[in-house]
Amino acid sequence: MTKLPYERPQILKMNAGLMNKYGTRTEYEPVKHIDGIPVKTLIAKYGSPVFVISERTMRSTYRSIQRSFATRYPKVQMAWSYKTNYINAVCNVYHQEGSWGEVVSGFEYRKALGNGVPGNKIIFNGPEKTTAELELAINNDSLIHIDHFDEMYQLIDISDRMNKKPRVAIRVNMDTGIYPIWDRFGFNYENGTAWSALTKIVESGKLNLVGLHCHIGTYMMVTTAYSIAASKLCDLAWNCKTQLNTTIQYLDMGGGLPTANDLRGAYLPAKDTIPSVDEFAEAIASTILNYGFKTEDLPLLILETGRAMIDDAGFLLGSVLANKRLSDGRRATIMDFGVNILFTSFWYEHKISPAQDFTQHTEECVLYGPLCMNIDVVRSAITLPLLNRGDQVVVHRVGAYNMTQWMQFIQMRPNVVMIDESGESHLIRATETMEYIEIPERMPEHLKTVKL
Amino acid sequence: MRLKKNIATSESGFIFHPGTGDSFSANPIGADILLQLKEGVAPSDIKKTILDKYDVTANMVEKDWDDFSAQLREANLLEL
Numbered sequence: 225m226t227k228l229p230y231e232r233p234q235i236l237k238m239n240a241g242l243m244n245k246y247g248t249r250t251e252y253e254p255v256k257h258i259d260g261i262p263v264k265t266l267i268a269k270y271g272s273p274v275f276v277i278s279e280r281t282m283r284s285t286y287r288s289i290q291r292s293f294a295t296r297y298p299k300v301q302m303a304w305s306y307k308t309n310y311i312n313a314v315c316n317v318y319h320q321e322g323s324w325g326e327v328v329s330g331f332e333y334r335k336a337l338g339n340g341v342p343g344n345k346i347i348f349n350g351p352e353k354t355t356a357e358l359e360l361a362i363n364n365d366s367l368i369h370i371d372h373f374d375e376m377y378q379l380i381d382i383s384d385r386m387n388k389k390p391r392v393a394i395r396v397n398m399d400t401g402i403y404p405i406w407d408r409f410g411f412n413y414e415n416g417t418a419w420s421a422l423t424k425i426v427e428s429g430k431l432n433l434v435g436l437h438c439h440i441g442t443y444m445m446v447t448t449a450y451s452i453a454a455s456k457l458c459d460l461a462w463n464c465k466t467q468l469n470t471t472i473q474y475l476d477m478g479g480g481l482p483t484a485n486d487l488r489g490a491y492l493p494a495k496d497t498i499p500s501v502d503e504f505a506e507a508i509a510s511t512i513l514n515y516g517f518k519t520e521d522l523p524l525l526i527l528e529t530g531r532a533m534i535d536d537a538g539f540l541l542g543s544v545l546a547n548k549r550l551s552d553g554r555r556a557t558i559m560d561f562g563v564n565i566l567f568t569s570f571w572y573e574h575k576i577s578p579a580q581d582f583t584q585h586t587e588e589c590v591l592y593g594p595l596c597m598n599i600d601v602v603r604s605a606i607t608l609p610l611l612n613r614g615d616q617v618v619v620h621r622v623g624a625y626n627m628t629q630w631m632q633f634i635q636m637r638p639n640v641v642m643i644d645e646s647g648e649s650h651l652i653r654a655t656e657t658m659e660y661i662e663i664p665e666r667m668p669e670h671l672k673t674v675k676l
Numbered sequence: 677m678r679l680k681k682n683i684a685t686s687e688s689g690f691i692f693h694p695g696t697g698d699s700f701s702a703n704p705i706g707a708d709i710l711l712q713l714k715e716g717v718a719p720s721d722i723k724k725t726i727l728d729k730y731d732v733t734a735n736m737v738e739k740d741w742d743d744f745s746a747q748l749r750e751a752n753l754l755e756l
C-alpha cells in the first residue's frame with residue numbers, strides 16, 4: 225500500500241472578519257521549474273543554496289527597457305552598472321545586447337576591460353579613482369565622471385603631465401522632490417557648485433567636457449523626480465552652450481528605476497504602486513525633447529539602469545534546514561540561505577515560493593537564515609505552506625546586488641548558474657572553497673604550531 | 677494528553693471552544709488527531725496510525741506531535 229503524503233498537524237485560530245479561513249495566502253502555485261529545468265535537478269546538480277540566472281529574462285528585460293526609451297527618444301545608450309552584478313558572464317549578456325559598461329572603481333574598470341568593453345565605452349563613476357586608474361582611463365579615452373573638486377584638480381594635473389585632454393562629465397546632485405537628497409556624490413545644482421565646476425573645467429583648457437551625469441537615487445517611485453532631474457541637466461547643458469561655448473554631447477540619467485520587489489514595510493504591493501518603465505521613459509524623453517535644443521544638438525541619453533535590468537532574472541534556490549517554535553508561540557523556519565548571500569532581504573520582502581506541491585494550509589512564520597547571528601532574518605513574517613525539513617523553495621527577483629554585496633561570513637558563497645536561451649545550464653561562478661578563502665592569509669612563524 | 681470535554685470538533689477540522697468563544701481550523705491530519713483524542717485513543721496509538729498511514733519517519737512524527745501539543749496548549753484546548 226502506498227502511503228499518503230504527510231503534512232504536519234496544525235491548528236490555526238480563525239479571526240472574526242477574516243475572508244479566508246486559511247488566512248491570507250502569499251503563494252498559490254509552487255514553482256517547480258526555472259526556464260524549463262526542474263528546481264530539484266538544479267539543486268541536485270549544483271547544490272543548495274544556488275543562485276540561478278535566466279539569460280532569457282535578462283535579454284528580454286534589456287530589450288524591453290531599451291525599447292521603452294528608444295521609441296521615445298532618438299539617441300539612447302544603455303551602460304551596464306557593474307556593481308549591480310559583475311559576474312563576467314552576466315556583464316557579457318548585456319554587452320552582447322549593446323550595453324556599454326558603467327563602473328565605480330578601478331577593480332570594476334579592469335573587469336569591464338577584461339570583458340572586452342572598449343575603453344571609450346566605459347563610464348568611470350565614483351568618488352575614488354587613483355592616479356594610476358585615471359591614467360589608464362585617460363589612455364583608453366574613457367568617459368571620466370568627476371565627483372568632487374579634489375578629483376577635478378587631480379585630473380587637471382594628470383592631463384597636464386600626460387599632455388592629453390580626457391573626456392569628462394560631472395556628476396550633479398539636486399533637489400528632485402525626493403528626500404533625503406543624495407548630495408554626497410557630485411556637485412550640487414541648486415547652490416551653484418555644479419555650474420562653478422563646469423566653468424572651471426572649461427576654463428582649465430585641460431579637460432574635454434562632453435557630458436552631464438546624475439543618479440538621483442535608487443528604487444525611485446515617482447516619475448516627476450526624473451522630469452525635474454532631466455530639466456536641471458538640460459538647464460546646465462544649455463548654459464554650457466550659450467555661456468561656455470561647449471556642446472554637451474550626452475546626458476546620463478543614471479539608474480534608479482524600481483523593480484516589482486516589495487519594499488520592507490510598504491503597505492501596498494510594489495506591482496500596484498510602481499510606475500512602468502514606459503512612464504519613466506516618457507518623463508525623461510519628453511522633458512529633453514521639449515526643452516528647446518536644436519535637433520542636431522540633442523544630447524545622447526545614457527541610462528545606467530541596474531536593479532530594474534536584472535532583478536527579475538535572478539532566483540535563489542534553497543532548502544529548509546529545520547522548523548521550530550519560538551517562546552511566544554510563533555513558528556520559525558530555518559533556511560540554508562541567509563543575509564550573508566541574500567543581502568537584499570534588508571530592504572525587500574522577497575517573494576518566496578515552495579518548489580513542491582503543498583496543501584492549502586498555511587502558517588505565518590519567521591524565516592531565518594543558517595547563520596549563528598541574530599541579524600540573520602530573511603523574512604520577519606511570511607505566510608507559507610507547512611514546509612518540512614528538506615523541502616525546497618525559490619526566492620524571486622534576487623538578480624540585483626546580491627551577487628556583489630554578498631559576504632563570505634560563516635558560510636561560503638554558493639554556485640551561480642545561468643540557464644541559456646535553449647534551456648541549458650552553465651556554472652558561471654563556482655562555490656568558494658576553503659583553499660580559495662585562505663589564499664590571502666599568512667601565518668607568522670611563531671604561530672605555526674599549536675599544542676593543546 | 678486530554679482534550680477539554682466541552683470542545684467541539686468536526687471532521688472537516690472546525691474547532692470551537694465554548695469557554696472562550698475562539699474557533700480554530702485544523703488541517704486534515706490535525707482534525708484526525710483531534711477526533712481520536714476526543715474518543716480517548718492513546719497518543720502512542722494515534723502516532724502509530726500516522727506512521728502506518730503516511731509517508732513519514734518516526735522522528736518527524738515525534739517532533740511534530742510535540743509541536744502540535746504545544747499548539748493545543750497555547751489554544752487552551754487541553755485539560756491541565
Ligand SMILES: Cc1ncc(COP(=O)(O)O)c(C=O)c1O
Nearest residue numbers: 305439442479480528529530531
Ligand atoms: C552611479 C550609479 N549608476 C547606476 C546605478 C544603478 O542603480 P539602480 O540599480 O538603482 O538602477 C548606481 C547604483 O547605486 C549608481 O551609483
